[in-house]
Amino acid sequence: MATLQKSIDKRNALIQATISLVNNNGFHATPMSKIAKMANVSPATIYLYFENKQDLVNTTYIAVKAIYTQYAFETYDEKMEVVKGFEIIWKRIADFKLKESEYAQFLAQCDNTPMIDEPSRKEGIKHLQPLLDLWERGKQEGTIKPISDYLLYAYSINPLSFLLMAQERGAFKLTNEHLEHAYQAAWNSIKA
Amino acid sequence: MATLQKSIDKRNALIQATISLVNNNGFHATPMSKIAKMANVSPATIYLYFENKQDLVNTTYIAVKAIYTQYAFETYDEKMEVVKGFEIIWKRIADFKLKESEYAQFLAQCDNTPMIDEPSRKEGIKHLQPLLDLWERGKQEGTIKPISDYLLYAYSINPLSFLLMAQERGAFKLTNEHLEHAYQAAWNSIKA
Amino acid sequence: MATLQKSIDKRNALIQATISLVNNNGFHATPMSKIAKMANVSPATIYLYFENKQDLVNTTYIAVKAIYTQYAFETYDEKMEVVKGFEIIWKRIADFKLKESEYAQFLAQCDNTPMIDEPSRKEGIKHLQPLLDLWERGKQEGTIKPISDYLLYAYSINPLSFLLMAQERGAFKLTNEHLEHAYQAAWNSIKA
Amino acid sequence: MATLQKSIDKRNALIQATISLVNNNGFHATPMSKIAKMANVSPATIYLYFENKQDLVNTTYIAVKAIYTQYAFETYDEKMEVVKGFEIIWKRIADFKLKESEYAQFLAQCDNTPMIDEPSRKEGIKHLQPLLDLWERGKQEGTIKPISDYLLYAYSINPLSFLLMAQERGAFKLTNEHLEHAYQAAWNSIKA
DNA sequence: CATGAATGAGGATTCATTCAT
DNA sequence: TATGAATGAATCCTCATTCAT
Numbered sequence: 001m002a003t004l005q006k007s008i009d010k011r012n013a014l015i016q017a018t019i020s021l022v023n024n025n026g027f028h029a030t031p032m033s034k035i036a037k038m039a040n041v042s043p044a045t046i047y048l049y050f051e052n053k054q055d056l057v058n059t060t061y062i063a064v065k066a067i068y069t070q071y072a073f074e075t076y077d078e079k080m081e082v083v084k085g086f087e088i089i090w091k092r093i094a095d096f097k098l099k100e101s102e103y104a105q106f107l108a109q110c111d112n113t114p115m116i117d118e119p120s121r122k123e124g125i126k127h128l129q130p131l132l133d134l135w136e137r138g139k140q141e142g143t144i145k146p147i148s149d150y151l152l153y154a155y156s157i158n159p160l161s162f163l164l165m166a167q168e169r170g171a172f173k174l175t176n177e178h179l180e181h182a183y184q185a186a187w188n189s190i191k192a
Numbered sequence: 193m194a195t196l197q198k199s200i201d202k203r204n205a206l207i208q209a210t211i212s213l214v215n216n217n218g219f220h221a222t223p224m225s226k227i228a229k230m231a232n233v234s235p236a237t238i239y240l241y242f243e244n245k246q247d248l249v250n251t252t253y254i255a256v257k258a259i260y261t262q263y264a265f266e267t268y269d270e271k272m273e274v275v276k277g278f279e280i281i282w283k284r285i286a287d288f289k290l291k292e293s294e295y296a297q298f299l300a301q302c303d304n305t306p307m308i309d310e311p312s313r314k315e316g317i318k319h320l321q322p323l324l325d326l327w328e329r330g331k332q333e334g335t336i337k338p339i340s341d342y343l344l345y346a347y348s349i350n351p352l353s354f355l356l357m358a359q360e361r362g363a364f365k366l367t368n369e370h371l372e373h374a375y376q377a378a379w380n381s382i383k384a
Numbered sequence: 385m386a387t388l389q390k391s392i393d394k395r396n397a398l399i400q401a402t403i404s405l406v407n408n409n410g411f412h413a414t415p416m417s418k419i420a421k422m423a424n425v426s427p428a429t430i431y432l433y434f435e436n437k438q439d440l441v442n443t444t445y446i447a448v449k450a451i452y453t454q455y456a457f458e459t460y461d462e463k464m465e466v467v468k469g470f471e472i473i474w475k476r477i478a479d480f481k482l483k484e485s486e487y488a489q490f491l492a493q494c495d496n497t498p499m500i501d502e503p504s505r506k507e508g509i510k511h512l513q514p515l516l517d518l519w520e521r522g523k524q525e526g527t528i529k530p531i532s533d534y535l536l537y538a539y540s541i542n543p544l545s546f547l548l549m550a551q552e553r554g555a556f557k558l559t560n561e562h563l564e565h566a567y568q569a570a571w572n573s574i575k576a
Numbered sequence: 577m578a579t580l581q582k583s584i585d586k587r588n589a590l591i592q593a594t595i596s597l598v599n600n601n602g603f604h605a606t607p608m609s610k611i612a613k614m615a616n617v618s619p620a621t622i623y624l625y626f627e628n629k630q631d632l633v634n635t636t637y638i639a640v641k642a643i644y645t646q647y648a649f650e651t652y653d654e655k656m657e658v659v660k661g662f663e664i665i666w667k668r669i670a671d672f673k674l675k676e677s678e679y680a681q682f683l684a685q686c687d688n689t690p691m692i693d694e695p696s697r698k699e700g701i702k703h704l705q706p707l708l709d710l711w712e713r714g715k716q717e718g719t720i721k722p723i724s725d726y727l728l729y730a731y732s733i734n735p736l737s738f739l740l741m742a743q744e745r746g747a748f749k750l751t752n753e754h755l756e757h758a759y760q761a762a763w764n765s766i767k768a
Numbered sequence: 769c770a771t772g773a774a775t776g777a778g779g780a781t782t783c784a785t786t787c788a789t
Numbered sequence: 790t791a792t793g794a795a796t797g798a799a800t801c802c803t804c805a806t807t808c809a810t
Contacts (some may be wrong), residue, residue, distance in 0.1 A: 007769085019300075026306050028220025031804055034206035042771040044807075071345045088798065112357050114218050147373040150364050155356040155377040159346035167303050169313075172342050181339040185347040199794085223779055234796040236782075245780065368788085387810085391773085410690050412604025428803075437801070488799060496741050505745075510580040526717045526769040531757040534748050538738040543730035549688050553697075556726050565723040569731040572584050573765035583790085618792040620786075629784065698780055774807085782800080789790085 011049050013039035018060045018107045027057060028117040058120035061110050064103050069127035071096045076130065082138040086156075089131060091187060094159060094179055095163045104170055108161040131157075138192075145192050155189040201242045205231035210252045211298045219249060219307040240336060250312035253302050256295050261319035263288045268322065274330040278348075282378060286371055288354045297360055300353040323349075331384075338383050347381040362368060395433045397423035400443045403490045411499040414457055442504035445494050448487050455480045458513065460539035466522040470540075472513060477541060478563055481548045489552055492545040515541075522576075529576050535552060539573035583592050589615035591728035594636045595682045603633060603691040638685050640679050645703035646671045652706065653715075658714040665707060666762060669733060670755055671741045681744055684737040707733075714768075721768050731765035 016133040017038035032053055041172035042097055052114075072093045096115040097104040110116050135152055138144030144152070163182065167174045209230035213222040216331045224245055228235040242248040260290045268277055289296040302308050308316075327344055330336030335346070353376065401422035414439055419544040420427040434440040456476045460469055481488040494500050500508075519536055522528030530537070546565065550557045590650070593614035597606035608629055609764040612619040648669045652661055656756075673680040686692045711728055714720030737756065743750045 010770095015373065024306065024774055025216070026220060027249075028218060029306070033808080040194075042806085044773095045769080047806070048769065096336060106306045110352070112220070112297075112304060114216060120363070143371070148264055148364065148370060149376075150355060150358050151351075151377060154351035154358075154374070155347065155381060158344075158354045159350060161304070162346040162350045163342060166346075168340055169310075171802070178340060179341060181337070181343055182346070185255040185343060185381040187338075191348060195794085202794095224781080225779075235780085236796055236798095237783070237794080240794065387773085391690070394773095402606055403719070410602075410604060410689060412602060413690070415798075416802080427801085428775050429773085432773070442604065444785095458792070496684045496688060496737070498600065498605070502745075529757070529761075531761075532754060533763060534739060534742055535735075535754060535757055536761060538735035538742075539731065539765060542735060542738045543727075544731040545688070546734045547726060548725050550730075556724065562727060565721070566730070569721075569723075569727060569765035573731060573761035579790085586791095608785080609783070619784085620792055620794095621790085623785070624790065770803100771808105771810085772808090775804100776806095777804095779800095779803080783796100783798090787792100787797085788794090 001156065007049075008009050010041060011038065014041065014046060014049060014056065015060045018056055019064065019102055021073070022057065022060075022115075023102060023105050024107065025115050026109070027113070039041075043137070049176055054117065057115060058117060060106075061116050062123050064106055065124035067094060067103060068093075068107060071100070071165075073130050075173060076134075078130065082134060082141060082143045083105055085134050086138070086144075086187070089134070093180070094160055097160050098174065101164060101168065104161070108165050110172070111161065142192050145190055152190050156186040160184065193286065200242075201235070202231065202233060206233070206238060206241060206248065207255055209254065210248055210382065211319070214252075214307075215294060215297050215301065219305070224248075228274065246309065249307060250309060252298075253308050253312055254297055255314050257316035258319055259292075259295060260288060261294070264309070265322050268326075270322065270325070274326060274333060274335045277326050278330070278336075278379070279375070281326070282348065282375055286352055289352050293356060293360065296353070296356050297352065297363055300307060300357050320327045334384055337382055339382075344382050346376040391433075394423065394425060394429070396445060398430060398433060398440065399444045399447055400424070401468065403441055403448065403486055406441065406444075406499075407489050407493065410493070418422070418438075441499060442501060444490075445500050445504055447488055447505050449508035449535060450482060451484075451487060452491060452512060454456050455484070457514050460518075462514065462517070466525060466527045467517050470522070470528075470571070473518070474540065474567060476565070478544055481544050485548060485552065488545070488548050495545065505521070505536065526576050529574055531574075535573050540570040543570065579619035583625075586615065586617060586621070590617065590622060590625060591636045592637055594632055595640065595678055597635075598633070598691075599678060599681050599685065602685070603689070608632075621684040630693065632692060633691060635690050636682075637696050640672070640682055643679060644669075644672060644683060644709075649706050652721050653711075654709070655708065658710060658717060658719045660718075661710050662714070662763070664712070665758070666732065670736055670758070671759050673736050674750065677744065680737070680740050687737065696714060702709060718768050721766055725765075728766050730767065735762065736752055 014035060019114055021034055021038060032046055033043050035056070036046055046056065049058060072089055075092060076088050078085075080088065109113070130146075135144055135149060139146045159182065162192045163174055163178075166172055206227060210222070210229045213226055220352075224238055225235050226239060227248070228238055228357060231238075238248065242251060263280055267284060268280050270277075272280065324341055327336055331338045344375065355366055355370075358364055398419060401419045402414070405418055405422060408414075416430055417427050419440070420430055423430075430440065434443060455488055456473055459476060460472050462469075464472065516533055519533060521529055523530045543566065547558055547562075584723060593611045594606070597610055597614065600606075603629045608622055609619050611632070612622055622632065626635060639682055648665055651668060654661075654662050657666065711720055711725060735758065739750055739754070742748055
């Protein structure tokens with residue numbers, strides 16, 4: 001319905017505005033009024049869609065996390081071999097960080113910040129399950145090191161965030177060659 | 193002199209308070225008044241030691257970064273073999289992140305945030321030079337992959353930040369076994 | 385509309401409060417909070433109508449200046465003889481200073497103070513044009529001394545400010561007789 | 577004695593600094609700390625010479641007023657004819673406003689401001705007595721209009737302040753010709 | 769649903785003044 | 790006498806949130 005669509009649009013516009021402004025200024029330095037302005041909406045309207053600022057950011061976080069994982073697993077199939085599957089997922093994630101850098105930057109900024117509350121963090125992690133399942137398979141068949149998922153993530157996936165932020169900051173440029181090296185490093189660090 | 197010492201103490205107390213409060217609340221959510229209170233001084237006193245809030249945080253960042261790298265290279269000697277040298281440095285860094293987790297957490301929070309200005313970031317990086325030199329040696333003698341320092345850092349050092357923050361968040365516990373695995377992953381990802 | 389009117393009222397209340405408080409304490413000694421209180425609004429509300437304190441005072445200055453000149457030329461007609469015209473204007477101005485002494489006092493205080501910025505000063509002067517035109521006519525027909533408008537103003541108009549302030553300060557009382565003398569002095573000082 | 581002289585110097589330096597800073601920023605916008613800095617003195621030292629800020633400004637006002645009147649009557653002699661005496665004094669005052677424009681500007685700024693308290697104002701006026709005496713003589717012998725001293729002052733002396741401030745503001749340049757016209761206007765406005 | 773106006777609470781910063789030395 | 794360090798009390802301004810329409 002037209003009016004429902006308009007509601008969804010407004011909600012999305014608010015989420016987009018939040019991402020963009022938080023990326024540039026951080027959570028506490030982006031006033032609701034600016035979010036409203038950027039979304040072409042009155043400040044009061046935000047409160048029709050979100051309980052308060054914290055809720056808006058939490059919701060945004062979960063939404064972006066969902067987009068992220070949806071993208072990551074788009075071309076992955078649970079029946080793939082472990083090595084192949086990991087490569088597929090890793091490259092999709094790399095792709096996402098490059099092509100959707102606004103989203104990726106937002107997630108990176110959320111990572112080490114007291115900006116997002118714990119429940120939302122937990123919620124955001126859930127979507128990562130297929131990767132954890134893949135690793136489990138890999139551990140059992142002996143292709144992946146039998147170590148904590150946190151370690152696997154820290155060494156094979158998380159470094160991409162660091163590289164993206166370095167690039168965003170203008171410190172260096174992530175070329176395709178870099179990406180190939182990165183993939184090798186990632187795989188080397190977790191392969192059995 | 194007693195009065196000079198008192199000044200230094202006050203300055204340090206302010207820096208410590210900043211670290212602790214920013215760790216828990218983030219930059220914009222820690223008022224100068226709270227920093228002052230925690231350091232047992234009047235809010236106005238802060239401005240005797242720092243130009244403004246941004247300066248206080250920048251200075252704190254650089255100070256912590258200096259402590260961090262000083263610790264990291266304490267037992268390292270440029271005449272060491274590359275492999276040995278890397279292990280020494282890596283383990284010191286890991287040690288630091290565990291033992292001085294407040295400092296480490298602060299640095300992690302600064303990483304992906306618009307909280308620190310670029311000049312201070314640049315300043316903070318300088319101290320890392322010995323590690324870059326080590327890598328350079330390793331590349332030349334063929335023990336370290338000939339890839340960008342950003343990649344080397346992203347895969348061998350930065351993951352520790354992720355692990356620390358996960359632990360701080362209560363998500364998991366970094367055991368000695370984990371650390372050994374982590375070191376292996378780090379080394380595997382960068383060794384030639 | 386009712387709500388528009390309420391807005392205008394609030395704006396005016398703020399301007400009135402500014403005049404009254406600045407008259408008694410000077411620009412820097414009148415806090416926004418007091419202005420707000422006197423206008424029966426929250427301090428934050430001021431910033432809906434004015435950019436900041438400087439803007440509030442500048443705007444107030446221009447508004448009062450407009451009221452002043454509007455009053456001064458109310459009964460004047462450009463077709464009047466020079467002598468008659470000058471008398472008409474002079475007496476309106478004198479009238480204004482006596483009857484609207486709050487406004488006049490505010491303008492006097494603005495005169496020799498760094499309180500008002502230059503652009504606003506320039507803006508405020510514009511409205512005086514009819515008097516300058518009258519003097520121009522007078523100079524051409526030989527009834528007014530052919531001297532700088534600044535001098536004409538300094539001797540024929542400005543003394544009224546001094547007298548008003550002396551009276552406000554309680555130093556003396558401006559009677560009708562005084563006013564008649566003042567007019568004679570003013571005219572004597574500029575007539576050809 | 578050397579130490580007494582140093583005290584006097586410091587006191588004078590403080591007064592000079594006050595004049596200069598108040599001229600440029602107004603009373604409330606010139607912090608004690610800046611006055612101290614400009615006088616090469618610690619803020620605390622000010623309080624050895626003056627009770628508080630208000631006292632410093634009042635004292636400065638009276639001091640400048642004294643300098644002003646001392647200058648004004650320097651070449652005047654009570655035995656002079658009224659017309660001659662007035663001309664002498666008027667021209668000395670004009671001279672002062674031009675040559676000692678910092679002092680003159682300070683006095684002008686004090687004129688219409690709640691910056692100076694009443695007792696100090698009264699104190700400052702006292703020194704003007706010789707001019708009032710001259711006018712009294714003039715009134716009795718019929719060369720000066722028998723009108724209030726306030727009027728005489730408003731029309732013959734005060735306009736110079738207006739002209740000085742206009743010049744300081746850059747609005748126009750007071751030439752010798754202007755001064756001659758000014759004197760004529762002044763005299764015309766008060767001569768019987 | 770949508771809004772613009774309104775605001776109370778709070779935050780960074782300044783400043784006149786004091787005090788230990 | 791002289792000071793630099795210290796501070797409590799303001800002051801300007803912002804912002805998340807509410808409310809009448």
